[in-house]
Amino acid sequence: MIRIGIIGCGNISRGHIFRLRLLKDVRLVGFCDTNLDRARSLRDLAFPEHEFAGNELLYQDYREMLDNIKMDAVCIFTPHTLHFPQAIYALKMGLHVMVEKPMACSLENAKKMVDEARKRNRVLLVSYQRHYASQFIFLKEMINKGELGQLKMISIRLNQDWVAITRGTWRMKPELSGGGMLMDSGSHIVDLVLWATQLEPVKVYARISNDGYPVDVYSNILLELEGGVIANLSINGNAPMFEEDEVFYGTEGYIRISDKVYWVKKNRETIIPPWLPAKSNPDQNFVNTILGKEENLSPGECGVKVAAVTEVAYESSRIGKEVNVQLD
Incomplete structure (x- = not known):
């Protein structure tokens, strides 16, 4: 079972959640957004039949979420300039990372993300849908x-x-x-x-x-x-x-x-x-790459x-x- 936390709960995250919740090997364990109402809305979308107690699984600071919840991977759907610090923090914690495009806003930061993923032997996948x-x-x-x-x-x-x-x-x-x-x-x-x-x-x-x-x-x-x-x-x-x-x-x-x-x-x-050819999606590929079932099609x-x-x-x-x- 791959435990995944979500960083960024805006509109782009909703399609990802629909795909992730269909995967039997996935367990969504945390939802982080600076706007707690957005995080709550996405959590409730992911678990439509579950009644939560207050702010269960919800965070406003991604570092607090990553420091307090056991997980294997994160999906980052935040504004572009936030991708780099959030991804680096997660990779240094030994987590696999899927990030929305653009992966980073500078060549220097993009290279640092790839280097950190290689160093930790973690999956780093960019959500470029055309690959699928x-x-x-x-x-x-x-x-x-x-x-x-x-x-x-x-x-x-x-x-x-x-x-x-x-x-x-x-x-x-x-x-x-x-x-x-x-x-x-x-x-x-x-x-x-x-x-x-x-x-x-x-x-x-x-x-x-x-x-x-x-x-x-x-x-x-x-x-x-x-x-x-x-x-x-x-x-x-x-x-x-x-x-x-x-x-x-x-x-x-x-x-x-x-x-x-x-x-x-x-x-x-x-x-x-x-x-x-048969189509796929980055969310499925991310999970299957972590499980060793597929190659990373958007590294x-x-x-x-x-x-x-x-x-x-x-x-x-x-x-x-x-x-x-x-x-x-």
Whole structure:
């Protein structure tokens, strides 16, 4: 039985709780949030048929929870800049850690988290859902099998009504968010490019605009990967609605993911795959990795690479020049 504590009980935690409570090897043992009402609401969601005595299992300080409850792992769903201190504290206590994206807001902190997890032989997993989604698993497999030939170019467009959704929340406060749309939803897109291709980032040229808001809203990023592969990432945080479109181009065709998966071969044959690989989710993978049943499909190393590219993108936009990515 894996005993898990929850740090951060806001909206993002609810989907995780629905998945975790379905796993027979999981026991939820503590809920921590600076707002005790949020912690209580999540606890009651996790145990709908149980009546608790007052603030049972509830904490406002994560250190108090970790110091007083026996557990094996924690799931961290707090504002971005809090991920690092909370994860490091848990890892140093010998706990496995799953953390929401972005794993950390700086390359330095991301590397420290990975180093601590390795030192303690603990699982560190970043909740990048695309690693578990059928269409993106298919994309990664096709690239790995060489079905697209030599990869040449990637074009990704992400639109979201992010400003409307986040106005008045911690995501608009740099001291808690660490950045805007790029640091938040954009983290998924940066990760997708690096994970699907398994290519190292080389250099970045970016133009990023806050457009009068406290954090960034619009980003255009030109990311060069090893082998000269060019990725163009267009991120709009003030769009009317959510839209996402990815195209991965190779010498033998391309794969486009939007409403469906389209595989277009060099001879112009277009295939909509009749089947896609089985999907999973980060919560299940986290537990099964701890139990030794699965490999970690979204390890901390992914968070390190995303932190490196994101940090360099902000720097490139600030100075108006191309900047090399340094992972070491």
